[in-house]
Amino acid sequence: MFKLKFLTVTVSTFILAACGQMPSQQMRMGEVAVLSMPAPALNITAYERAQPLVENTENYQKIDTNTVHSVAQQPISTFSIDVDTGSYTNVRRFLTKEAQLPPVDAVRIEEMVNYFNYDYPEQQGKHPFSVSTETVNSPWQPNAKIIRIGIRAKDIAAQQLPPANLVFLVDVSGSMDAENKLPLVKKTLALLTEQLRPQDKVTIVTYASGEDLALAATSGAEKDKILKVIYRLKAGGATSGERAIQLAYEQAEKSYIKAGINRILIATDGDFNVGITDFNTLKGMIAEKRKSGISFTTLGFGSGNYDEQLMEQLADAGDGNYSYIDNEREAKKVLQRQLSSTLATVAQDVKIQVEFNPATVKEYRLIGYENRLLKNEDFNNDQVDAGDIGAGHTVTALYEIIPVGQKGWLNEPRYQVAPTASASLKHEYADVNLRYKLPNQTQSILLNSPVQVTSKPLAQASTDTRFAIAVAAYGQQLRGGQYNANMQWDDILRLAQSAAKPDTFGLREEFIDLLKIAKSLSSEQKKS
Known part of the structure; x- marks a missing residue:
């Protein structure tokens, strides 16, 4: 509260x-x-x-921006995939509703970039997604290049989804008594309910000072019955989230659908203040429960007391996704237009490992994914959890590199002997390896995609690559602009405008508006 x-x-x-x-x-x-x-x-x-x-008691996980690495000393970079988008919409709320720049730790660049869908090549063959790369000149460093890695998962039409066993876990505590909280939760869940099919089942668990089974498992054919329960929800009391999470899992297990979608969707501001409130304890409980085959998605609402760290990390631990819902339009994006990617998983525990070629690359830095980094040995360990990809999702990762022979961020070592490599490998910048598991499988599958030594001017890059770089620059600028060099707000704006189409739902146009707001707020801050 x-x-x-x-x-x-x-x-x-x-x-x-x-x-x-x-x-x-x-x-x-x-x-x-x-x-x-x-x-x-x-x-x-x-x-x-x-x-x-x-x-203001909002809580964010501290993020230390990824640093530059020497390929000679650390040639391998490993991280878990991330398809969360909550950071983008939460930052949008700060800019448009709070009229202020967001806290630095509220800005996770990978979630900014992955808020948008990109027209990457469609999936072909046996793998559930495609992998493509593009290398372009960097707008930040004169001698640097940017490698864009793009993943596109196979799509599944909403009506072709497996039967769904969904548990709506709704926070009705006193802290939810605000226009941008419980009333918006009702609209969000109603949108999802309207799309249910007879083979789908919904259970509703509410929690405040105590937890309550508001609706036992009910067929999607009984929409009126489900909506009546949703619309009569009222806020009041303290927040006992831990016991309610236990009850939600019990109900999900009771209605478990083999080979179906089994998912809990929690709608809350994350302000747990009764029962187990320790962050690590809650996260550990969710991580243990994911072994039951039930995923855990978090839908965040509200401001002032919002616990963003809890929401983002619980979704990660529960093999789910995290979205921040700041308006009804966002609710439609997440639970109507992107229903398949929100609910249906096509690949689990997706890890990326990039090995840079010391014969062609001198330095590199990964843009974003700071709280998704893995140890190199985790890549081949199928016991280590990683992110999941939903149907139709696109995922983007960006690396900025310094080719061999060019001046970069680091001083040249005096005593280190320059690495040598086979001449046959000098046509590659890097080797991109992905590991993933098919749903409900325990053994991972390896996918390999080399990055060729070729690049193009940024102006000649694909529309998607230019737009992704503009969004990354926006995120970097909001985090202080440490790696943006001489690129200013107007430069970012021009780059985004050059890649603003196609834009079916107006998301890129809205991003350009956010850029303008961020620029004006940044200017005001400098004047004060």
């Missing part, structure tokens, strides 16, 4: 008389009186403002 810190004073006739002033006859005993006398007389300076100070 919001924590309000302000002074409330009940003034009696005796106090007023002692101060030499009498209350008006209209004032009743017990009313709060705001005095017109000088503040020093009562030594209460708070009266001069008479406005509550709202303490």
Whole structure:
């Protein structure tokens, strides 16, 4: 909940008389009186403002920006795939509704870039997704290049999805009593309910001071019955999330559909304050529960007390995805237009490992994915959890590299012997390896895709690559611009505008508007 810190004073006739002033006859005993006398007389300076100070208790995971690595010393980079988009919409809320730049740790660049779909090559053959790369000149460093890795998962039409066993886990505590919280939750869940099929099942669990089974497993054919339960939800009480999560898993297991979609969707501001509230304990519980084959998706709502770290990390631990819902339009994007990718998984535990060729690449840095980094030995270990890809999802990763022979970020070593490589490998910048598991399988599959030594000017790059780089530059600028060099807001804006089409749903146009807002807020900050 919001924590309000302000002074409330009940003034009696005796106090007023002692101060030499009498209350008006209209004032009743017990009313709060705001005095017109000088503040020093009562030594209460708070009266001069008479406005509550709202303490913002939003919580974000600290992120240390990825650093530059020498290929000679660390040629391999390994990370888990990420298809969350919550950071993008949460940052949008700061810019458009709060009229302020977001906290640095609210900005996760990979979630910015992956908010958008890209027209990568369609999946062919036995693998459930395609992998493509493009290398272009960097707009940040004169001698650098950017390697764009693009993944596109096979799509599944909503009506062709396997039967779904869904549990709506709804926070109805007092902290949800705000227009951008429970009322928006109702609209969001109603959108999903309208798309249910007779073979789908929905269970609704609510929680506040206690947890409640508001609706036992009900067929999607009974939409009116489900919607009635959703629309009569009311907020009040403390937040006991841990016990409710346990109940949600119990209900999901009771209605488990073999070879179907089994997923819990929690809708909350993440402000757990009763029961187990420790972040690591909750995350560990979800990580253990994912072994049951039930995924855990988080839908975040609200502001002021929003626990973004909890929402993002619980989804990661539960093999689900994390979305922040700031308006009804976003709800339609996540649970209507992208329903298949939100609910249906086509590849699990997807890991990327890029090995850079020391004969052609001197330095590199991974843009984003800071809280998705893995140890190199984790890549071949099928016991190590990683991200999942939903049907129709596209995933983008960007590396900035310095080719051999070019000046980069690092000083040239004095004593290190330059690496040698076979002449036959000098036509490759890197080797991209992906490991993934098919749903409900335990053994991973390896997919390999070399990156050739070829590049093009940024202006000649594909529309998708140019737009992805513009979004990455936007994220870097919001995080302080450490690696943007001389690229300013206007430069980012021009790059985004050059790649603004096609734009079926107006998302790229909206991004350009956000760029303009961020630029204006940044300028105001510099003036103050």
